[in-house]
Amino acid sequence: MEYELAELTEAKRQIDSTLHKLYETVKTFEAKENAARYKSQITLAKRRIKAFEIAVSFIEAEIARKS
Structure with a gap:
């Protein structure tokens, strides 16, 4: 598909906005008593972070290709 x-x-x-929220979520959970x-x-949030980071890398590559 072309975008x-x-x-x-x-x-x-x-995605960057969601990533920021996920990073904060992980920090909050890890700081709990x-x-x-x-x-x-924490595991779920970290897996989502990794998935979104992969998505961002593909989007950035496509943006660079189109620029």
């Missing part, structure tokens, strides 16, 4: 540069840029902006209790939430 316009504006669509790619907006998608990257939205009993962080082990939140292990599954």
Whole structure:
């Protein structure tokens, strides 16, 4: 599928915003007194971070190709 540069840029902006929130979520859970209790939430957030980082790298490559 082909996407316009504006669509790619907006998608990257939205993912970057979500990534920021996920980083903060991980920090919050890890700072809790009993962080082990939140292990599954921390793992899930870290997996989502990795997935979004991969998506961003593909979007950035496509933006560079179109520029």
